[in-house]
Amino acid sequence: MSRAVPLVVFLFAGPAAAAADLPPGALVRLGDDRFRAGDGVYHLALSPDGTRYATARSAEGGTLALTVWDAATGRPVCEQRVSRELFRGFVWGPGGAFAVAARTAPAPKGQRGRIVPGDFCVWDFTAPDTAPPVLPPQGIIARISGSLPDGLPTPAPEYARFLLSADGRRVAAKWESGAGKFAVHVFELKPAATAATLTRAGTIDLGADAADAVRISADGKTVVTFRALADSERQGGAEFVATVWDVERGKPWGQPFRVRSTEQLPRLRGPDSSRNVISHKLVLAPDARSVYVPAEENKVWGFDEAPLVLPQNDTDPKRRRSVIRWPNDPNAEVRWCSDGGGSAFSGDGNVLVIAANRKTYVIDLVGGKELGRLEGHGSTPGAVAVSADGTRIATADRFGLVRLWDARTFRPLHDAPGHRAPVERAELSPDGERLLTWAPDETVRLWDVATGAELRAFSDAPARPTFIPDGTAILFSTKDRLIARDLLTKLEVPLPGGLAKAKPGSAIFAPDGKAVLVQADGDPSIAVYDWPGGKKRFELSGAGPARRAGFSPDGTVVFTDACSGERWDAKTGQKLSPAWPDTHRDDFTPVLALRPHPPLLHVARNEELRVIEAGSGEPAPHSRLTVATDDARSHAVWGIAVSPRGGQFATTHWRYENEVLLCEARTGRVRRTLTGHRGTVRILGFTPDGTKLLTAGGDHTVLVWDTRLNTVPLPDEIKQETSAAKLWNMLAADNARDAYLAMSRLAREPGAAVKVAKQRMHPAASGDHEDDTTNRTDARGIELLDALDTDAARALIRDLAGGHADAFRTQEAKRARERNAR
Numbered sequence: 001m002s003r004a005v006p007l008v009v010f011l012f013a014g015p016a017a018a019a020a021d022l023p024p025g026a027l028v029r030l031g032d033d034r035f036r037a038g039d040g041v042y043h044l045a046l047s048p049d050g051t052r053y054a055t056a057r058s059a060e061g062g063t064l065a066l067t068v069w070d071a072a073t074g075r076p077v078c079e080q081r082v083s084r085e086l087f088r089g090f091v092w093g094p095g096g097a098f099a100v101a102a103r104t105a106p107a108p109k110g111q112r113g114r115i116v117p118g119d120f121c122v123w124d125f126t127a128p129d130t131a132p133p134v135l136p137p138q139g140i141i142a143r144i145s146g147s148l149p150d151g152l153p154t155p156a157p158e159y160a161r162f163l164l165s166a167d168g169r170r171v172a173a174k175w176e177s178g179a180g181k182f183a184v185h186v187f188e189l190k191p192a193a194t195a196a197t198l199t200r201a202g203t204i205d206l207g208a209d210a211a212d213a214v215r216i217s218a219d220g221k222t223v224v225t226f227r228a229l230a231d232s233e234r235q236g237g238a239e240f241v242a243t244v245w246d247v248e249r250g251k252p253w254g255q256p257f258r259v260r261s262t263e264q265l266p267r268l269r270g271p272d273s274s275r276n277v278i279s280h281k282l283v284l285a286p287d288a289r290s291v292y293v294p295a296e297e298n299k300v301w302g303f304d305e306a307p308l309v310l311p312q313n314d315t316d317p318k319r320r321r322s323v324i325r326w327p328n329d330p331n332a333e334v335r336w337c338s339d340g341g342g343s344a345f346s347g348d349g350n351v352l353v354i355a356a357n358r359k360t361y362v363i364d365l366v367g368g369k370e371l372g373r374l375e376g377h378g379s380t381p382g383a384v385a386v387s388a389d390g391t392r393i394a395t396a397d398r399f400g401l402v403r404l405w406d407a408r409t410f411r412p413l414h415d416a417p418g419h420r421a422p423v424e425r426a427e428l429s430p431d432g433e434r435l436l437t438w439a440p441d442e443t444v445r446l447w448d449v450a451t452g453a454e455l456r457a458f459s460d461a462p463a464r465p466t467f468i469p470d471g472t473a474i475l476f477s478t479k480d481r482l483i484a485r486d487l488l489t490k491l492e493v494p495l496p497g498g499l500a501k502a503k504p505g506s507a508i509f510a511p512d513g514k515a516v517l518v519q520a521d522g523d524p525s526i527a528v529y530d531w532p533g534g535k536k537r538f539e540l541s542g543a544g545p546a547r548r549a550g551f552s553p554d555g556t557v558v559f560t561d562a563c564s565g566e567r568w569d570a571k572t573g574q575k576l577s578p579a580w581p582d583t584h585r586d587d588f589t590p591v592l593a594l595r596p597h598p599p600l601l602h603v604a605r606n607e608e609l610r611v612i613e614a615g616s617g618e619p620a621p622h623s624r625l626t627v628a629t630d631d632a633r634s635h636a637v638w639g640i641a642v643s644p645r646g647g648q649f650a651t652t653h654w655r656y657e658n659e660v661l662l663c664e665a666r667t668g669r670v671r672r673t674l675t676g677h678r679g680t681v682r683i684l685g686f687t688p689d690g691t692k693l694l695t696a697g698g699d700h701t702v703l704v705w706d707t708r709l710n711t712v713p714l715p716d717e718i719k720q721e722t723s724a725a726k727l728w729n730m731l732a733a734d735n736a737r738d739a740y741l742a743m744s745r746l747a748r749e750p751g752a753a754v755k756v757a758k759q760r761m762h763p764a765a766s767g768d769h770e771d772d773t774t775n776r777t778d779a780r781g782i783e784l785l786d787a788l789d790t791d792a793a794r795a796l797i798r799d800l801a802g803g804h805a806d807a808f809r810t811q812e813a814k815r816a817r818e819r820n821a822r
Helices: 273-280 497-501 724-731 736-747 750-760 772-788 791-801 808-821
Strands: 026-030 041-046 052-058 063-070 076-083 087-093 096-105 114-124 158-164 170-176 182-188 200-207 213-216 222-228 238-246 257-261 290-297 300-307 321-327 343-345 351-356 359-364 369-375 383-386 392-396 402-406 425-428 434-439 443-448 454-458 473-477 482-486 505-509 515-520 526-530 536-540 557-559 588-590 600-605 608-613 648-653 656-664 670-675 681-686 692-697 702-706
Touching (some): 052 087, 052 402, 290 321, 473 505, 656 681, 750 772
Antiparallel strands (some): 041 052, 158 170, 182 200, 290 300, 383 392, 434 443
């Protein structure tokens, strides 16, 4: 399977992102971030003319990002942040574009923000001069309630749920008195700081009967309440009682109706199981005269229409009509969602657009037939919208991809190149020129790292792919088998020997390329084969769950879990003594890297961060990390990537979803922040030469960052500084960010940098008189010299490495020389 790969084969690839679209410090973007919200979209609206759309998604710090987008370009126009605790919904119709949130009581700066339960506010989220309600301090939101004389809390009246009419003119709020009384209040929509200034269009008094679900008609003139019947789901579906109310009169139109869904629902437990079924299984017609419910029976599924307002002289309240049926897919469960926006109607109410099974169905309700099927999402869309003029359909999924469609032809209005879900795995080719990526959309893509062009794409890949040792093909798993595909032709290549019968799963090659380990999917087993012969060496089936299996750096040992000390001989499968006591597994996290070798772990224990080799437990050569206890941001969420050049590592923090933090190895303090992704960012790893860092974002793209010291963007005052002595003093100061800028400025003047370093650093005569300040300065100074990569700089590092063996300066210089000798 070995041969050269002609470079000309990749010239047909698509264009990369323009330099103008790149954030500062980024060299290239792999993929397309247009029409990507950054996280799952469960609230979606189209402007009445279809030229813009709005999304709501979760963001960092307990907030929700409410974004308006240009429908032609897929680029954001404006964005507001609202507390997830406060947000209640939004609508974009002929009557306006309004968002609703619970109101907060004024509070002094830094004190507890309090939600006023019985009130809310409304604002136009498209107007540039308006703003959402002030965000309460993170994590300290509290509710206001009255108190009895003995200090026990008493429930206060509150609005528990909001429904907005599709025309954007009214909002229905489900009201709970706190004393066992319930109602629905309907208001005319307009910007308002408090509900007290809104005009109330009507009140529906429910008395002591709480509604399990509430729906409002498209024009806001009718409200329908639903109440689940106890234990109805036990009979193979869900049954509920529906009451139709005239908003202005506050009276029902007639007697309540009993309606039943025949969908075979999974068994739900708990006192609210019926309520959950009702909440998610109702699609109310725009005129509120009927409701559409799911049906599943006799190996078919579809939708039925149940009338809520009977035609004149029709006295059969149980009458229902089968709208449409499809055969059940025996390999997949029916998955659909109407609550939260997974369905929408055309303006005349004759066409239903509803998402299920990763597709969106367009249904003619009058004729009972499927008009079209919108496909192209990596998961079932959780939000669907139709523009008021009937020309556009929008769909959005849990990965944040938004697709726009022509409502007449059902064709997409834009392409969605690249991944359709966030990249979770990446591997650099043996020649370092190509990147292999995998995402939960179950596609594998091959990219040119220098240009960002997509070279190849492979579908039906539920497991992580890998390059074969010579880089001419990739090995990955489909749902039922392990396969190899040639990168030149995309054709499947026969696997040798026993590998042809290997279980589907993830493959990892040994460091010398002479063996391959297959970690089975959904099976706690691993098997090791010769490569390229394919002869099975052994299989481990009783070693417990296989998690991050692999080879030790020297290839003599295999492990089923990188964070466990258990290991086996890579040739015989014989169990060996543990690499370390398996008592502190949670202290170990794999180091993020673009290649599987060497497999490294970082160990966080007793405020210390160390790097060791998986499978052996030996300290990783040339790597040294410590963590400053006063810098909480250095604690990683997705793990860390250690620069092969030493001196720094990359990490992320849960409070800052789209930031990558470059931290210096000596102190663990943040020296540089990289921002350029939309949504949560994931670190993929450094290139082997340490000059680039690759990250993946919620926008489904990969960014390649330039991490060379002499390319760090500098503020004007640092650019204009010409005194090497002043810059060295800044390098030696406590502030890690300022020190890094000074190092970068000096790196742009190699001759001056070496000269000042010679004046400030001499070969250590002893290990005495060292402290954290001198060690920090030495680490930064040697990192600077190493980055210069000139003869004079290398000579000075050599001299410093000849100092006293116990001195930190000597040891740091030796580590730099060892790294460069690899």
